[in-house]
Amino acid sequence: MYAEQRQARILAEINETGGARITDLGHRLGVSGVTARRDVEALAGRGLVARVRGGAMALTPGPALAAGPGPGPHRARVAIAAAAARLVRPGEAIGILAGRTTLLLARELLDVPGLTVVTNALDVADAFHHGGRPGQTVVLLGGIRTRSGALTGPVAERTAAGLNLDVVFLGVHGMAARSGFTTPDLAEARTGAALVAAARRTVVLADHGKWGVRSAAMIAPLDGADVLVTDAGLSRPARSVLRQRVGRLLVADVP
Incomplete structure (x- = not known):
């Protein structure tokens, strides 16, 4: 970058x-x-x-520098999380990987009955513990805690390998045509890949600012995503590439 x-x-x-x-x-x-x-x-x-x-x-007030077309990062993440939540059905077994957008997704799912939620994120587990509905089950992967609060390592990977999930939701640090969906943390990438392998469908949550960003470790290639949920700030060339590579490109409406 x-x-x-x-x-x-x-x-x-x-x-x-x-x-x-x-x-x-x-x-x-x-x-x-x-x-x-x-x-x-x-x-x-x-x-x-x-x-x-x-x-x-x-600065309050202060000058602004546009980071690119489209909505602000937080509003985009909120809209992406809401759109992704509509893909979840009651009673499903889902995986939610650590991240700011996936935490927003978790909060959107607190009222969905009968969910089994597998996560490596302490804040996601806490969200369901304090605000979820009775009848929901939360499975927190074990492992070593990273600086971002994610649990990773061999324990998390072995636990993930023994699961069968309907869908896994992951946020990413970057996405690009050649490098795929990436993160700077190698251990988080391995744990993410293990949960992706355990799920029938993979849904990636990534705002338009993630396009063209490449990090050290790949979680999955672009064609490993069944659905990519993004926002309207994503450029037309990027949309063209992604429509050819991902299963479905879902563009969230940002108020």
Whole structure:
């Protein structure tokens, strides 16, 4: 990813959430803390964010830098999660991998009766524990906890290998024609691939900003997705590629 692309995504996130830590930005972008710090300092030098200890904050009011066409990241993720939730039927066994968009999906599914939910995300399990309906079953994969709160490693992979799921939902760090659906964490990629192998259908949740982003580890190739749920900001060339490669391209309506 070019520096301009990283900085646009950083600015969009800071303006959306009000602020961000350097370490979190580096993890989400798949770059070192030094690189993320330089990007933040570049934005601060242009008067676009306020530099604070350990991170940056949005300016109120402040100038905006468009990260690309389409809706803001959070609104896009909310719409994508709602569209993906409509693919779930009562009584199904589903997998939900760790991620910001998949957590929003979990919250959309709290009222669906009879679900069996398998997840490697502590926050997804907590969402169902505190807000789910009676009769839902939540299976939390064991393993080693990563910085993002995901459980990974041989224990998680062996548990996933013994399951039979109707559908698995995964969020990704990036997607591209050659590298497929990727994440910067190798262990999370292996756990994700294990759950994908255990499911009859794979649904990927990815906003338009993920297109063209390549990370170190592939979870699945593009043609491994039965459904890709994205938003209207996805460019026409990207849609053309994805319609040829994924089973179904579902574009969520963002209010």
